[in-house]
Amino acid sequence: MVHPVYANLPTTIFEAMSGLARETGAINLGQGFPDEPGPEAVRRKAAEETVHGYNQYPPMRGLPGLRQAVAAHYARFQGLDLDWETEVTVTSGATEALAAAFLSLISPGDEVVLFQPLYDAYTPMVRRAGGVPRLARLEPPHWRITREMLEAAFTPNTRMVVLNNPVNPAAVIFPDEDLALLAAFCVAHDVLAVCDEVWEQIAFDGRVFKPLMAFPGMRERTVKIGSAGKMFALTGWKVGFLCAAPALTRGLAGAHQFLTFTTPPNLQAAVAWGLENCPDWFAAMPGELQRSRDRLAAGLAREGFKVLPAAGTYFLNVDLAASGVSEADRDFCLRAVREHGVAAIPVSAFYEQDAPTHIIRLCFAKRDETLDAGIERLAAARAAVIGA
Numbered sequence: 001m002v003h004p005v006y007a008n009l010p011t012t013i014f015e016a017m018s019g020l021a022r023e024t025g026a027i028n029l030g031q032g033f034p035d036e037p038g039p040e041a042v043r044r045k046a047a048e049e050t051v052h053g054y055n056q057y058p059p060m061r062g063l064p065g066l067r068q069a070v071a072a073h074y075a076r077f078q079g080l081d082l083d084w085e086t087e088v089t090v091t092s093g094a095t096e097a098l099a100a101a102f103l104s105l106i107s108p109g110d111e112v113v114l115f116q117p118l119y120d121a122y123t124p125m126v127r128r129a130g131g132v133p134r135l136a137r138l139e140p141p142h143w144r145i146t147r148e149m150l151e152a153a154f155t156p157n158t159r160m161v162v163l164n165n166p167v168n169p170a171a172v173i174f175p176d177e178d179l180a181l182l183a184a185f186c187v188a189h190d191v192l193a194v195c196d197e198v199w200e201q202i203a204f205d206g207r208v209f210k211p212l213m214a215f216p217g218m219r220e221r222t223v224k225i226g227s228a229g230k231m232f233a234l235t236g237w238k239v240g241f242l243c244a245a246p247a248l249t250r251g252l253a254g255a256h257q258f259l260t261f262t263t264p265p266n267l268q269a270a271v272a273w274g275l276e277n278c279p280d281w282f283a284a285m286p287g288e289l290q291r292s293r294d295r296l297a298a299g300l301a302r303e304g305f306k307v308l309p310a311a312g313t314y315f316l317n318v319d320l321a322a323s324g325v326s327e328a329d330r331d332f333c334l335r336a337v338r339e340h341g342v343a344a345i346p347v348s349a350f351y352e353q354d355a356p357t358h359i360i361r362l363c364f365a366k367r368d369e370t371l372d373a374g375i376e377r378l379a380a381a382r383a384a385v386i387g388a
Contacts, residue, residue, distance in 0.1 A: 005128045012120055013349035017333065021343040027374045030333075030343035032168070032314045034365035038234040039274065039281050046270035058265040060257050062090025066272040070226070070241050073275045077282075078200075078211050080224075086246040089253050090268060092260040093238030094198045094227040099125055100242060100259055101194045101223050104251035106131040110159035115145070117169055117350030119196065122162055134158065137354055140347075141308045141319070143170040145178040150185045160192045161185075163212055166199040166312035169350050169361040173207055173311040183215035192248075193218060198227035198240075199313045201282060204290040207311055213243075220245045223252065228271040232281070233365070239263055239271050289314065289365060296364040299375035304382060314365040317347060321358040324386045328357040335381060342377035 001007075014031050021028040037043065061067065064084070071084040082088055091097040098121065106112065108130030114122055116137050123133050136153040138144070163182065166173045186193050193212055200209045213222040228239040242252050274281070297307045297316055306322035320332055327335070329346035337343045344362050348355035362378075364371060 003128065005124050009124060013345060014120075017337060017343045017345060020334075020337045024337060024341060026337045026341040026343050027370055027377060028343045029362045029364075029366065029370075029374045030337075030345045032363045032365065033235045034233045034314070035367045035370060036233060036365075038232050039278055042232055042234070042270050042274040042278065042281075045273045046266050049266035049269040053269055054265050056265075058262050058268060060262055061253050062088070062263065063265060063268045063272065066090055066268045066275075069272040069275040070243070074211075074224075074226075074243065078209070078214065080211065080213060080243075082243055083246075087243055087249055089242040089249060089256055090263050091240040091242055091256055092263045093229065094196065094225050094240040095121055096238075096256070096260055097225045097240040097242045098122070098194070098196065100252050100255035101225070102126055102129040102131065103259075104255035105192055105194070105223070105248070106160060109157070111155055111157040113150075113153045113158060113161040113191075115163065115167075116352065116354070117167070117347055118162075118352075119164060119168065120350065123352055126162075131160070132157075133352075135352060137351075138167075138170060140170070140317070140356060140359055143167060143172040145174060145182055147181060150182065154185055154189050154191070158189055158191050160194060162194045162196065164196040165212070166197075166202065166209070168199065168313050169315055169317065169345065169347055171308070171310035171313045171315045171317060173203055173209060176210060179210065179212055179215055183212060183218050186221060187217035190221075192221050192223065194223045194225070196225050198225065198230045200226060201231050202286055202289060202314070203312045204286060204293065205311065209312070220247075223248060228267075228274075232271070232274055232278075233285070237267050237271075239267050292364045292366065292368075292371065295368060296362065296371045296375065299372065300362075300378065303375060303379035305378070308359070310364075314363050315361050316364060317359050317361050318344075319359055323382060325382055327385055329360050330357070332381065332385075333360055335384075336378065339384070340377045340381040342374050342381065344378070 017030040067084040106129040224243040226241040310316035347359040
Protein backbone atom coordinates (compact mmCIF):
# COMPACT_ATOMS: atom_id res chain seq x y z
CA MET A 1 0.00 0.00 0.00
CA VAL A 2 1.15 3.56 -0.72
CA HIS A 3 2.12 5.56 2.36
CA PRO A 4 -0.76 7.92 3.24
CA VAL A 5 1.49 10.99 2.99
CA TYR A 6 1.94 10.31 -0.72
CA ALA A 7 -1.22 8.39 -1.62
CA ASN A 8 -3.36 11.40 -2.46
CA LEU A 9 -0.83 14.05 -3.37
CA PRO A 10 -2.03 15.98 -6.41
CA THR A 11 0.12 16.93 -9.36
CA THR A 12 2.01 20.05 -8.33
CA ILE A 13 0.74 23.33 -9.70
CA PHE A 14 4.16 23.91 -11.27
CA GLU A 15 3.98 20.71 -13.29
CA ALA A 16 0.34 21.35 -14.15
CA MET A 17 0.93 24.89 -15.41
CA SER A 18 4.12 23.99 -17.27
CA GLY A 19 2.27 21.07 -18.84
CA LEU A 20 -0.52 23.37 -20.00
CA ALA A 21 2.07 25.81 -21.34
CA ARG A 22 3.67 23.02 -23.39
CA GLU A 23 0.31 21.75 -24.65
CA THR A 24 -0.96 25.17 -25.68
CA GLY A 25 2.32 26.75 -26.75
CA ALA A 26 1.87 29.41 -24.07
CA ILE A 27 4.59 31.69 -22.75
CA ASN A 28 5.72 30.18 -19.45
CA LEU A 29 6.13 32.81 -16.75
CA GLY A 30 5.14 30.19 -14.18
CA GLN A 31 7.92 27.72 -13.39
CA GLY A 32 11.14 29.30 -12.16
CA PHE A 33 13.75 28.53 -14.76
CA PRO A 34 15.68 31.11 -16.81
CA ASP A 35 15.66 31.46 -20.59
CA GLU A 36 19.42 31.93 -20.70
CA PRO A 37 21.60 28.79 -20.43
CA GLY A 38 23.92 29.86 -17.59
CA PRO A 39 27.61 30.81 -17.75
CA GLU A 40 29.27 29.16 -20.73
CA ALA A 41 32.64 28.72 -19.00
CA VAL A 42 31.03 26.64 -16.24
CA ARG A 43 29.13 24.53 -18.76
CA ARG A 44 32.30 23.96 -20.77
CA LYS A 45 34.09 22.91 -17.61
CA ALA A 46 31.40 20.28 -16.97
CA ALA A 47 31.77 18.97 -20.52
CA GLU A 48 35.55 18.85 -20.18
CA GLU A 49 35.27 16.96 -16.89
CA THR A 50 32.86 14.49 -18.48
CA VAL A 51 35.29 13.67 -21.29
CA HIS A 52 38.62 13.95 -19.51
CA GLY A 53 37.79 13.81 -15.81
CA TYR A 54 36.78 11.19 -13.27
CA ASN A 55 33.33 9.62 -13.82
CA GLN A 56 33.20 6.94 -11.14
CA TYR A 57 31.85 7.27 -7.60
CA PRO A 58 33.12 10.45 -5.97
CA PRO A 59 33.35 10.69 -2.17
CA MET A 60 29.96 10.40 -0.49
CA ARG A 61 30.20 13.84 1.15
CA GLY A 62 31.31 15.47 -2.12
CA LEU A 63 34.54 16.26 -3.90
CA PRO A 64 37.01 17.92 -1.52
CA GLY A 65 37.59 20.66 -4.10
CA LEU A 66 33.90 21.57 -4.15
CA ARG A 67 33.51 21.46 -0.40
CA GLN A 68 36.52 23.75 -0.06
CA ALA A 69 35.09 26.09 -2.71
CA VAL A 70 31.71 26.22 -0.93
CA ALA A 71 33.34 27.12 2.39
CA ALA A 72 35.45 29.80 0.70
CA HIS A 73 32.41 31.19 -1.16
CA TYR A 74 30.39 31.61 2.03
CA ALA A 75 33.35 33.15 3.82
CA ARG A 76 33.71 35.69 1.02
CA PHE A 77 30.04 36.58 0.56
CA GLN A 78 28.53 36.01 4.01
CA GLY A 79 31.42 36.08 6.47
CA LEU A 80 30.84 32.48 7.60
CA ASP A 81 33.72 30.40 8.94
CA LEU A 82 32.90 26.86 7.80
CA ASP A 83 35.27 23.92 8.07
CA TRP A 84 34.98 22.17 4.71
CA GLU A 85 35.93 18.75 6.07
CA THR A 86 33.44 18.56 8.94
CA GLU A 87 30.71 21.08 8.06
CA VAL A 88 30.02 20.88 4.29
CA THR A 89 28.21 18.08 2.43
CA VAL A 90 27.36 18.07 -1.29
CA THR A 91 23.87 16.83 -2.21
CA SER A 92 21.94 16.12 -5.40
CA GLY A 93 20.11 19.41 -5.24
CA ALA A 94 18.58 21.41 -2.42
CA THR A 95 15.45 19.25 -2.23
CA GLU A 96 17.61 16.23 -1.43
CA ALA A 97 19.38 18.37 1.17
CA LEU A 98 16.02 19.18 2.74
CA ALA A 99 15.07 15.50 2.77
CA ALA A 100 18.36 14.59 4.45
CA ALA A 101 17.82 17.30 7.06
CA PHE A 102 14.27 16.23 7.84
CA LEU A 103 15.02 12.50 7.94
CA SER A 104 18.07 12.90 10.16
CA LEU A 105 16.82 15.58 12.54
CA ILE A 106 13.08 14.94 13.00
CA SER A 107 11.82 12.23 15.34
CA PRO A 108 8.19 11.05 15.40
CA GLY A 109 5.97 13.62 17.08
CA ASP A 110 8.40 16.53 16.80
CA GLU A 111 6.67 19.78 15.91
CA VAL A 112 8.13 21.74 12.99
CA VAL A 113 7.32 25.41 12.43
CA LEU A 114 6.80 26.27 8.75
CA PHE A 115 6.05 29.66 7.23
CA GLN A 116 3.36 29.95 4.60
CA PRO A 117 3.72 30.58 1.68
CA LEU A 118 6.06 27.60 1.44
CA TYR A 119 7.77 25.28 -1.00
CA ASP A 120 5.28 22.47 -1.56
CA ALA A 121 7.83 19.75 -0.71
CA TYR A 122 8.15 20.85 2.93
CA THR A 123 4.97 19.49 4.46
CA PRO A 124 4.96 16.00 2.90
CA MET A 125 8.64 15.50 3.72
CA VAL A 126 8.17 16.68 7.30
CA ARG A 127 5.19 14.36 7.75
CA ARG A 128 7.01 11.40 6.16
CA ALA A 129 9.82 11.93 8.69
CA GLY A 130 7.24 11.74 11.49
CA GLY A 131 7.07 15.46 12.17
CA VAL A 132 3.97 17.53 12.90
CA PRO A 133 3.79 20.78 10.89
CA ARG A 134 2.90 23.98 12.75
CA LEU A 135 1.95 26.51 10.11
CA ALA A 136 2.56 30.24 10.51
CA ARG A 137 1.09 32.60 7.92
CA LEU A 138 3.06 35.46 6.38
CA GLU A 139 0.76 38.28 5.32
CA PRO A 140 1.04 40.07 1.97
CA PRO A 141 2.19 42.53 0.86
CA HIS A 142 5.10 42.78 3.37
CA TRP A 143 5.37 39.12 4.49
CA ARG A 144 6.96 39.94 7.88
CA ILE A 145 7.75 37.59 10.78
CA THR A 146 6.14 38.89 13.99
CA ARG A 147 6.43 38.05 17.67
CA GLU A 148 2.71 37.21 17.82
CA MET A 149 3.13 34.77 14.95
CA LEU A 150 6.03 32.97 16.63
CA GLU A 151 4.33 32.88 20.04
CA ALA A 152 1.36 31.14 18.44
CA ALA A 153 3.51 28.66 16.47
CA PHE A 154 6.15 27.62 19.03
CA THR A 155 5.20 25.14 21.76
CA PRO A 156 7.13 22.97 24.23
CA ASN A 157 7.13 20.27 21.52
CA THR A 158 8.75 22.43 18.84
CA ARG A 159 12.02 20.88 17.66
CA MET A 160 12.65 22.59 14.32
CA VAL A 161 11.82 25.67 12.30
CA VAL A 162 12.17 25.76 8.51
CA LEU A 163 13.03 29.13 7.01
CA ASN A 164 13.08 29.94 3.30
CA ASN A 165 15.00 33.18 2.76
CA PRO A 166 14.85 34.87 0.26
CA VAL A 167 11.27 33.65 0.06
CA ASN A 168 9.75 31.90 -2.92
CA PRO A 169 7.11 33.00 -3.88
CA ALA A 170 6.94 36.19 -1.82
CA ALA A 171 10.24 37.54 -3.23
CA VAL A 172 11.03 39.11 0.15
CA ILE A 173 14.38 39.07 1.94
CA PHE A 174 13.72 39.12 5.65
CA PRO A 175 15.15 42.17 7.44
CA ASP A 176 17.65 41.72 10.24
CA GLU A 177 15.06 42.44 12.93
CA ASP A 178 12.84 39.55 11.75
CA LEU A 179 15.79 37.16 11.66
CA ALA A 180 17.04 38.30 15.07
CA LEU A 181 13.55 37.69 16.49
CA LEU A 182 13.41 34.20 15.01
CA ALA A 183 16.93 33.43 16.26
CA ALA A 184 15.96 34.50 19.78
CA PHE A 185 12.96 32.15 19.71
CA CYS A 186 15.13 29.28 18.45
CA VAL A 187 17.62 29.81 21.28
CA ALA A 188 14.95 30.24 23.95
CA HIS A 189 13.11 27.07 22.85
CA ASP A 190 16.27 25.06 22.01
CA VAL A 191 15.09 24.60 18.43
CA LEU A 192 17.04 23.67 15.30
CA ALA A 193 16.69 25.82 12.17
CA VAL A 194 16.79 24.39 8.66
CA CYS A 195 17.43 27.32 6.32
CA ASP A 196 16.53 26.93 2.67
CA GLU A 197 18.67 29.77 1.28
CA VAL A 198 18.87 28.73 -2.36
CA TRP A 199 18.12 32.28 -3.61
CA GLU A 200 20.86 33.86 -1.47
CA GLN A 201 22.88 35.23 -4.44
CA ILE A 202 19.89 37.00 -5.97
CA ALA A 203 19.32 40.18 -3.98
CA PHE A 204 18.29 43.49 -5.55
CA ASP A 205 18.54 47.22 -4.95
CA GLY A 206 21.78 47.02 -2.99
CA ARG A 207 20.53 44.54 -0.42
CA VAL A 208 23.06 42.23 1.23
CA PHE A 209 21.80 38.78 2.16
CA LYS A 210 22.48 37.70 5.76
CA PRO A 211 22.07 34.02 6.76
CA LEU A 212 20.28 33.03 9.95
CA MET A 213 23.40 31.04 10.87
CA ALA A 214 25.23 34.35 11.44
CA PHE A 215 22.92 35.49 14.25
CA PRO A 216 23.78 35.02 17.94
CA GLY A 217 23.24 31.50 19.20
CA MET A 218 22.54 30.03 15.75
CA ARG A 219 25.94 28.75 14.59
CA GLU A 220 25.57 25.33 16.25
CA ARG A 221 21.83 24.91 15.68
CA THR A 222 21.45 25.88 12.00
CA VAL A 223 21.47 23.77 8.85
CA LYS A 224 22.20 26.03 5.89
CA ILE A 225 21.14 24.80 2.43
CA GLY A 226 22.41 26.29 -0.82
CA SER A 227 22.01 25.52 -4.51
CA ALA A 228 24.53 25.74 -7.33
CA GLY A 229 21.62 25.50 -9.74
CA LYS A 230 20.24 28.80 -8.49
CA MET A 231 23.68 30.42 -8.13
CA PHE A 232 24.61 29.73 -11.76
CA ALA A 233 21.13 29.68 -13.39
CA LEU A 234 21.63 25.96 -14.12
CA THR A 235 18.46 24.67 -12.49
CA GLY A 236 18.71 21.20 -14.03
CA TRP A 237 22.11 20.42 -12.54
CA LYS A 238 20.80 19.60 -9.05
CA VAL A 239 23.95 20.27 -7.03
CA GLY A 240 23.21 21.41 -3.49
CA PHE A 241 25.11 22.17 -0.29
CA LEU A 242 24.41 21.21 3.32
CA CYS A 243 26.35 23.32 5.82
CA ALA A 244 26.11 22.68 9.56
CA ALA A 245 28.16 22.16 12.70
CA PRO A 246 30.02 18.81 12.91
CA ALA A 247 27.54 17.18 15.30
CA LEU A 248 24.68 17.93 12.91
CA THR A 249 26.67 17.14 9.77
CA ARG A 250 27.32 13.58 10.89
CA GLY A 251 23.60 12.88 10.90
CA LEU A 252 22.95 14.85 7.73
CA ALA A 253 25.66 12.95 5.85
CA GLY A 254 24.28 9.66 7.11
CA ALA A 255 20.86 10.42 5.66
CA HIS A 256 22.39 11.72 2.42
CA GLN A 257 24.38 8.49 2.10
CA PHE A 258 21.16 6.48 1.85
CA LEU A 259 19.25 8.91 -0.35
CA THR A 260 21.40 9.61 -3.41
CA PHE A 261 24.81 8.63 -1.93
CA THR A 262 26.58 11.10 -4.20
CA THR A 263 26.29 13.62 -7.03
CA PRO A 264 27.75 13.52 -10.59
CA PRO A 265 31.47 14.31 -10.31
CA ASN A 266 31.64 16.32 -13.54
CA LEU A 267 29.00 18.73 -12.22
CA GLN A 268 30.68 18.96 -8.84
CA ALA A 269 34.03 19.80 -10.46
CA ALA A 270 32.42 22.41 -12.71
CA VAL A 271 30.62 24.07 -9.80
CA ALA A 272 33.86 24.16 -7.79
CA TRP A 273 35.62 25.78 -10.73
CA GLY A 274 32.80 28.30 -11.14
CA LEU A 275 32.80 29.29 -7.48
CA GLU A 276 36.52 29.97 -7.68
CA ASN A 277 36.78 31.54 -11.14
CA CYS A 278 33.58 33.44 -11.93
CA PRO A 279 33.54 36.64 -9.84
CA ASP A 280 32.19 38.55 -12.84
CA TRP A 281 29.14 36.29 -12.94
CA PHE A 282 28.29 36.91 -9.29
CA ALA A 283 28.85 40.64 -9.74
CA ALA A 284 26.68 40.97 -12.87
CA MET A 285 23.96 38.34 -12.51
CA PRO A 286 21.81 40.07 -9.85
CA GLY A 287 21.88 43.32 -11.82
CA GLU A 288 20.73 41.59 -14.99
CA LEU A 289 17.87 39.95 -13.15
CA GLN A 290 16.98 43.26 -11.49
CA ARG A 291 16.74 44.85 -14.93
CA SER A 292 14.36 42.06 -16.01
CA ARG A 293 12.33 42.51 -12.83
CA ASP A 294 11.99 46.22 -13.53
CA ARG A 295 11.00 45.61 -17.15
CA LEU A 296 8.23 43.20 -16.17
CA ALA A 297 7.05 45.34 -13.24
CA ALA A 298 6.90 48.53 -15.31
CA GLY A 299 5.08 46.83 -18.17
CA LEU A 300 2.49 45.29 -15.88
CA ALA A 301 1.96 48.59 -14.07
CA ARG A 302 1.30 50.32 -17.41
CA GLU A 303 -1.39 47.74 -18.09
CA GLY A 304 -3.16 48.40 -14.79
CA PHE A 305 -1.71 45.63 -12.62
CA LYS A 306 -0.75 46.19 -8.99
CA VAL A 307 2.76 44.74 -8.64
CA LEU A 308 4.14 43.87 -5.21
CA PRO A 309 7.77 44.63 -4.30
CA ALA A 310 10.37 41.98 -5.20
CA ALA A 311 13.62 42.10 -3.22
CA GLY A 312 15.16 38.91 -4.62
CA THR A 313 14.62 35.52 -6.36
CA TYR A 314 13.36 35.10 -9.95
CA PHE A 315 9.82 36.18 -9.06
CA LEU A 316 7.42 39.03 -8.54
CA ASN A 317 3.79 38.97 -7.49
CA VAL A 318 0.67 40.68 -8.76
CA ASP A 319 -2.31 41.54 -6.56
CA LEU A 320 -5.31 40.67 -8.72
CA ALA A 321 -7.88 42.27 -6.44
CA ALA A 322 -5.95 45.55 -6.36
CA SER A 323 -5.68 45.28 -10.15
CA GLY A 324 -9.46 45.26 -10.56
CA VAL A 325 -9.70 41.50 -11.11
CA SER A 326 -12.25 39.79 -8.86
CA GLU A 327 -11.39 36.32 -10.16
CA ALA A 328 -9.57 33.90 -7.82
CA ASP A 329 -5.88 33.37 -8.52
CA ARG A 330 -6.18 29.76 -9.68
CA ASP A 331 -9.11 30.56 -11.98
CA PHE A 332 -7.27 33.52 -13.48
CA CYS A 333 -4.13 31.45 -14.08
CA LEU A 334 -6.02 28.60 -15.76
CA ARG A 335 -7.91 31.00 -17.98
CA ALA A 336 -4.76 32.96 -18.81
CA VAL A 337 -2.88 29.90 -20.00
CA ARG A 338 -5.77 28.30 -21.87
CA GLU A 339 -7.32 31.37 -23.47
CA HIS A 340 -4.52 33.96 -23.61
CA GLY A 341 -1.35 31.88 -23.93
CA VAL A 342 0.55 32.86 -20.79
CA ALA A 343 1.29 30.70 -17.73
CA ALA A 344 1.50 32.06 -14.18
CA ILE A 345 1.31 30.44 -10.74
CA PRO A 346 -1.46 31.06 -8.17
CA VAL A 347 0.17 31.91 -4.85
CA SER A 348 -2.59 30.03 -3.00
CA ALA A 349 -0.75 26.86 -4.14
CA PHE A 350 2.01 27.72 -1.65
CA TYR A 351 -0.38 27.49 1.33
CA GLU A 352 -1.84 24.45 3.02
CA GLN A 353 -4.47 26.46 4.88
CA ASP A 354 -5.86 30.00 5.07
CA ALA A 355 -4.51 30.86 1.62
CA PRO A 356 -4.98 34.28 0.05
CA THR A 357 -6.65 33.84 -3.33
CA HIS A 358 -5.85 37.14 -5.02
CA ILE A 359 -2.10 36.94 -5.78
CA ILE A 360 -0.27 35.38 -8.73
CA ARG A 361 3.46 34.76 -9.13
CA LEU A 362 5.42 35.50 -12.30
CA CYS A 363 8.98 34.54 -13.23
CA PHE A 364 11.03 37.35 -14.78
CA ALA A 365 14.22 35.32 -15.49
CA LYS A 366 13.31 35.51 -19.17
CA ARG A 367 14.41 37.27 -22.33
CA ASP A 368 13.02 40.73 -22.98
CA GLU A 369 10.83 39.55 -25.86
CA THR A 370 9.34 36.83 -23.65
CA LEU A 371 8.54 39.32 -20.90
CA ASP A 372 7.03 41.81 -23.34
CA ALA A 373 4.80 39.16 -24.92
CA GLY A 374 3.81 37.93 -21.47
CA ILE A 375 2.81 41.44 -20.42
CA GLU A 376 0.64 41.80 -23.52
CA ARG A 377 -1.12 38.49 -22.92
CA LEU A 378 -1.65 39.10 -19.21
CA ALA A 379 -3.17 42.48 -20.11
CA ALA A 380 -5.58 40.71 -22.45
CA ALA A 381 -6.50 38.26 -19.70
CA ARG A 382 -7.22 41.16 -17.34
CA ALA A 383 -9.19 43.09 -19.94
CA ALA A 384 -11.40 40.07 -20.60
CA VAL A 385 -12.78 40.17 -17.04
CA ILE A 386 -12.86 43.90 -16.29
CA GLY A 387 -14.06 45.05 -19.70
CA ALA A 388 -11.13 47.35 -20.36
